[in-house]
Amino acid sequence: MINDPDVSAFESAVGCGERLRKAREGAGLSLEAVASQLKMPIQVVSALESEQWDRLGAPVFVRGQLRSYARLLKVDLGQLLEQARIAPVEPPKLVSHTHTPPMKRMAENLGRRAVYVVITAVLAVPIWYVVSSTTRSAPPSTASLDVVPPAAATVAADPASAAASPAAAPATSTARQEGPYLASMAPIARPAAAASALTLNFKGDSWVNISAPDGATVEKALVRAGETRSFNAGQVGHMVLGNAAEVEVQQAAGSVDLTPYKRGNVARFTVSSDGSVAPVSP
Known part of the structure; x- marks a missing residue:
């Protein structure tokens, strides 16, 4: 060394x-x-x-x-x-980035806001569409049993003129479309002669709400003038008849007077197992 x-x-x-x-x-x-x-x-x-x-x-x-x-x-x-001919050590140059030109800063702010608006629209538009579609759904049509639709009353009052008039057909068709809605859980009983314990003959349009003894709905609809409903013993337990003055109730023994069961123009009564009629219990 x-x-x-x-x-x-x-x-x-x-x-x-x-x-x-x-x-x-x-x-x-x-x-x-x-x-x-x-x-x-x-x-x-x-x-x-x-x-x-x-x-x-x-x-x-x-x-x-x-x-x-x-x-x-x-x-x-x-x-x-x-x-020695060695280049001196130069410290690295530091460049400050703390100052941002105003135009560049404004462009960055606008870009961030645009991204926020796009993201908000992507998330909010589907939710708004679902909510508005649900809100616009029309509620089910309802009507009082005491009121007979005008078109039905016209047909009941003058069947011949309603059939002859060209304008009557569209009105009747519209009334059928806008009327209440059959919600039957059991087949509608058609005329069955002597086997029926109770028969309803409709001389005019009438709203009906007919229930079985266990409370199930047998028929809930607007029955047109000229139609008939027949029920066997034990098939129905409770009836509500709108426009009761235009409904004829028949038992095997004969016609039933609905006056004791009417309030206004609506009749309410119970039907026993043998077809007999009784007032609704208070």
Whole structure:
């Protein structure tokens, strides 16, 4: 190893790489041995000795590698490093981004708002469509049993003129479409002669609500004038007849007077298992 603190004028003129090469050869070390001890590629050690700094990267790395090489050989390169033709270490330039031009800031704000509006529309429009569709659904039509629809009353009062008049047909068709709605849970009993315990003959249009003894709906609809309903014993338990003055109720024994069961023009009564009629219990 070489440890000579007194450097002659001739030696001071020698570059760092040359000084390191002479120190390595004086110590009897090969390039491979130095590279192994410094854990550097042999090409890097060779470039350091030949002072090919541009092959070794940034100046800060070159200086560090030279110092490591000098420590291994115990050579002082302080003054030589100052004289060496190695570019000085320049600190990185810092660029401030804190100031944003007004136009750029305004464009960024508009872009963020546009994204917010688009996201809101994508989420809100389907919800609004579902809610509005549900709200627009028309409620079911209802009507009082005490009121006979005008079109039905016209047909009942003068069937012949209603049939002869061309305008009467559309009105009747409309009345049928807008009228209440058959909600029968049992087949409608048609006239069955002597087997029927109770028969209803409709001289005019009438709203009916007929229930079975267990409360199930037998028929709930607007029955037209001229139609007939017949029920066997035990088939019905409760009846409500609108426009009762135009309904004739018959039992096997004869006609039933609905006067005791009427309130206004609506009759309400119960039907026993044998077809007999009785008032509704209060």
